[in-house]
Amino acid sequence: MKSDDFRPRAHAARIAGVMALCFVLNAAPAGQPELWPQGTHRANGRADTEVFVNQLLASMTLEEKVGQMIQADIGSITPAQLRTYKLGSILSGGGGAPSNDVRTTPQAWLDLTTAFFSASLANDNPAHQAIPIIFGIDAVHGNAKIVGATVFPHNIALGAAHDPALMRRIGEATAQEVSSIGVDWTFAPTVAVVRDVRWGRAYESYSENPDLVAQYAAAMVTGLQGEWGTPDFMAPPHTLVSVKHFLGDGGTTGGRDQGNNESSESVLSQVHGAAYPAAIQAGALIVMASYNSWHGIKMHASHYLLSDILKGRMAFDGFIVGDWNAQEQIPGCTKFSCPAAYLAGIDMLMAPDSWRQLYDNTLAQVRSGVIPQERVDDAVRRILRVKTLAGMFLRATPSQRSDAGHFEVLGSPEHRALAREAVRKSLVLLKNEHGTLPLKPSSQVLVAGEAADDIGIQAGGWTIDWQGDHNTNADFPGGTSIFAGIRTAVTAAGGSAIFSREGQFSKRPDVAIVVFGERPYAEFEGDRETLAYWPGDSHDLQMLRRLHSQHIPVVAVFLSGRPLWVNPELNASDAFVAAWLPGSEGAGIADVLFRAADGSVRYDFTGKLGFSWPQTAMPVTFEPSGGVGGARFARGFGLDYTHAAHLPHLSEQAHIPPDRAVPGSLYHAAHVTAPWSIYLSDASAEVRLTTSQQISPQGAVTVAQSAAGSTATWNGPQRSMVRIAGRQADFRAQAARGEQVEMRFRVEAAPTGRVQVGVRCVEPYSRHPAEAPPAANGPPPDAALCAQAGGAMLDLTRIFQHAPAGKWTTLSYSLSCFSARNADLSNVAAPLAIETDGHFSLTIADIRLVPRHGAAHCGGA
Ligand code: BGC
Ligand code: BGC
Numbered sequence: 001m002k003s004d005d006f007r008p009r010a011h012a013a014r015i016a017g018v019m020a021l022c023f024v025l026n027a028a029p030a031g032q033p034e035l036w037p038q039g040t041h042r043a044n045g046r047a048d049t050e051v052f053v054n055q056l057l058a059s060m061t062l063e064e065k066v067g068q069m070i071q072a073d074i075g076s077i078t079p080a081q082l083r084t085y086k087l088g089s090i091l092s093g094g095g096g097a098p099s100n101d102v103r104t105t106p107q108a109w110l111d112l113t114t115a116f117f118s119a120s121l122a123n124d125n126p127a128h129q130a131i132p133i134i135f136g137i138d139a140v141h142g143n144a145k146i147v148g149a150t151v152f153p154h155n156i157a158l159g160a161a162h163d164p165a166l167m168r169r170i171g172e173a174t175a176q177e178v179s180s181i182g183v184d185w186t187f188a189p190t191v192a193v194v195r196d197v198r199w200g201r202a203y204e205s206y207s208e209n210p211d212l213v214a215q216y217a218a219a220m221v222t223g224l225q226g227e228w229g230t231p232d233f234m235a236p237p238h239t240l241v242s243v244k245h246f247l248g249d250g251g252t253t254g255g256r257d258q259g260n261n262e263s264s265e266s267v268l269s270q271v272h273g274a275a276y277p278a279a280i281q282a283g284a285l286i287v288m289a290s291y292n293s294w295h296g297i298k299m300h301a302s303h304y305l306l307s308d309i310l311k312g313r314m315a316f317d318g319f320i321v322g323d324w325n326a327q328e329q330i331p332g333c334t335k336f337s338c339p340a341a342y343l344a345g346i347d348m349l350m351a352p353d354s355w356r357q358l359y360d361n362t363l364a365q366v367r368s369g370v371i372p373q374e375r376v377d378d379a380v381r382r383i384l385r386v387k388t389l390a391g392m393f394l395r396a397t398p399s400q401r402s403d404a405g406h407f408e409v410l411g412s413p414e415h416r417a418l419a420r421e422a423v424r425k426s427l428v429l430l431k432n433e434h435g436t437l438p439l440k441p442s443s444q445v446l447v448a449g450e451a452a453d454d455i456g457i458q459a460g461g462w463t464i465d466w467q468g469d470h471n472t473n474a475d476f477p478g479g480t481s482i483f484a485g486i487r488t489a490v491t492a493a494g495g496s497a498i499f500s501r502e503g504q505f506s507k508r509p510d511v512a513i514v515v516f517g518e519r520p521y522a523e524f525e526g527d528r529e530t531l532a533y534w535p536g537d538s539h540d541l542q543m544l545r546r547l548h549s550q551h552i553p554v555v556a557v558f559l560s561g562r563p564l565w566v567n568p569e570l571n572a573s574d575a576f577v578a579a580w581l582p583g584s585e586g587a588g589i590a591d592v593l594f595r596a597a598d599g600s601v602r603y604d605f606t607g608k609l610g611f612s613w614p615q616t617a618m619p620v621t622f623e624p625s626g627g628v629g630g631a632r633f634a635r636g637f638g639l640d641y642t643h644a645a646h647l648p649h650l651s652e653q654a655h656i657p658p659d660r661a662v663p664g665s666l667y668h669a670a671h672v673t674a675p676w677s678i679y680l681s682d683a684s685a686e687v688r689l690t691t692s693q694q695i696s697p698q699g700a701v702t703v704a705q706s707a708a709g710s711t712a713t714w715n716g717p718q719r720s721m722v723r724i725a726g727r728q729a730d731f732r733a734q735a736a737r738g739e740q741v742e743m744r745f746r747v748e749a750a751p752t753g754r755v756q757v758g759v760r761c762v763e764p765y766s767r768h769p770a771e772a773p774p775a776a777n778g779p780p781p782d783a784a785l786c787a788q789a790g791g792a793m794l795d796l797t798r799i800f801q802h803a804p805a806g807k808w809t810t811l812s813y814s815l816s817c818f819s820a821r822n823a824d825l826s827n828v829a830a831p832l833a834i835e836t837d838g839h840f841s842l843t844i845a846d847i848r849l850v851p852r853h854g855a856a857h858c859g860g861a
Helices: 011-024 047-058 062-068 079-084 106-121 155-161 164-179 210-225 265-272 275-281 303-313 339-344 355-367 373-389 413-426 455-459 482-492 539-549 567-571 587-593 732-736 797-802 816-820
Strands: 070-073 089-092 134-137 243-246 286-289 319-321 428-432 444-448 496-500 511-517 554-559 575-578 631-633 665-668 677-681 686-688 693-695 701-706 709-715 720-725 740-749 755-760 793-795 808-814 830-836 839-850
Touching (some): 062 070, 062 355, 062 373, 079 106, 106 134, 155 164, 155 210, 164 413, 210 275, 243 275, 243 303, 303 339, 319 373, 339 355, 339 373, 444 539, 482 496, 482 511, 511 539, 539 554, 539 567, 554 567, 701 720, 709 740, 732 816, 740 830, 830 839
Parallel strands (some): 089 134, 286 319, 444 496, 444 511, 554 575
Antiparallel strands (some): 428 575, 677 686, 677 720, 693 701, 720 830, 755 793, 755 830
């Protein structure tokens, strides 16, 4: 049934197949197209475009057609290769940059886009005119990968501003900055309607409310591309959009990134799908498919949602681009080969490092009939149609474009003023006792907190690099930290501002402004188990309480990618401002907090919550009736200077269920603990577990999920590994304290070869120069062992051989085993890795770092 499921087939057969699958997957309610809004084909009435596209298509070779259906990343393709392999598009992903230097110059970017564009035009087929690439980048909050660009607030902040006209202006400014480096296309806007903000991408969402997301998405699309249906559309300096991620990314169970959306079809259509018709109507020509599943079926494999609904019912006649190697998550596919994704309706696969094998394999699959010629022609027709409508055939090479090379638009005073306006409008005032705000600018102000003078924290993820967690103020020339903005405002009015990260002072201040919040993250690295703000670290709260107890008025400015449970911090503050991730123009905060020198209010608060703010550390719930449960502040809440409201002392009970509050947990209650992920790797590559069943690229190891836990089965003969990994962290202190790894497991089949267990130091998908490259070709490099000579793995073969099969057993070993063997634990990415080259099957139920008990030991091996 599996493979059949991806082939185009008679409607009745498809419905039957889907229904059978529904049954298996617990009644997936698929197959009611009438629940979806109906669209009208845009191409109708554009006969000239269609004629041009069809003529071009008729003169193309199969190789050229397959090339159009693939997008490669600059990290893995050169312009010279593009002359040979005429691909449809080139991207620079989250961590990519010219010469691998994310802090390079705008000129280097322009040189790069020029080199690729020119290579795509180097025409060796005299039968038709050259087909230009489109170059894509994640300009998700301004052209924020580029040093010196204006970094706008992230979407969650823009949603709180409730100002579609502002969004449109931001779209226009972003397009101008994107165009200045010769980029044609941004992977934005994200139109996820996020229901569980434990999701690491919550900040990419405008609101939990579908109508607002639809409205703001349309405004952003129009700003970026220009007004559809007028000569303004895609006239320089506009930029193609991709509306993403289709579909249901904001509704996965538990808010797990790339997880499973279990909504009914009507919720899928009305909530998660709400923005697509609006964005398409506003002229969106490209939709990016999502990593997530719907009732266990990966979106990249869903013929029903991609082809029947989006292209059929909604009449979308642009193209669907895949997400970064998402094809490898489809059963039966690898990142190098995936007819199922094309058959489901993806027109262009994002194959960053896998493009070349994908090209060969796809070509062979078309020749052998696995992928029908009509599907190829449909995909290429769509891609050419978009390129034509976007004017790509008329665009000069980037270095010759009128809108490129004028780098003064990057971070121009106008754009920075616009970003600052957006910051002002996005601030939401949650508490303001006894008129603490607005402040007198002639005050003596103490500014405290680690985020007060740190533009990197203000900017969050998707800034300069993917995670945005290596940036300092020096990476934002022309940008302003929140402290710098306050200092300018008060010194101009005769006051003074001093910054002390720890909130120390020698002269008692009139007021303390404490700026604190989440450190940058992106995608799954931002997933959380609960909404508690910084579990296990109460350092900010202690500072707020200390200042408060000294009777200094305390203004809390909270930076976060989502509403978090901060009742204790709210109690310890006199005023509390949710400032989200404001970006490079931190002065927008002082604009609102301080009066003018003459005592008048310069800017009042106008921001209102786009998301419910939680009452406990667990997420707000959405009733099918439309009601919302568990909110402390409802969506739409926001005080201002004329509407005061006393906030009573709030309960400081977090109400975290016991199964979520396990300290040191890596794996618990049959799932890997956020933000950790399970990865499987073998000789060819590594893949992240995102479904109930995942097989490594060459099939050497599988992980299957059940109510009891996760069962890993190694099939030999090559060395393959299962690891629990995430962002690199320093484990030296834990090792020194004698902490131990404790694992509860059940052997299903005893090992036939040597089993090693240990720590690994290479971050998944890592591109940071200090780290080794991801294991794209061949087993993870030995540097991954955190040690010179493999000292970071323990041989636990005997333990697993002697553990009673089918019975739960607990094993532990001290982290100091590794340091004792000279392993460097300062940058551990995977606190647990299990590797063998034999046959072995093991179910894990619990993995934790526990305090030392008894003497240090190395698992008895
Ligand atoms: C993300 C997309 C992004 C793409 C390219 C993916 O991992 O899900 O949102 O556009 O990478 O960087
Ligand atoms: C890329 C991102 C991508 C991620 C995978 C990173 O290396 O830069 O664009 O989203 O890998 O999820």
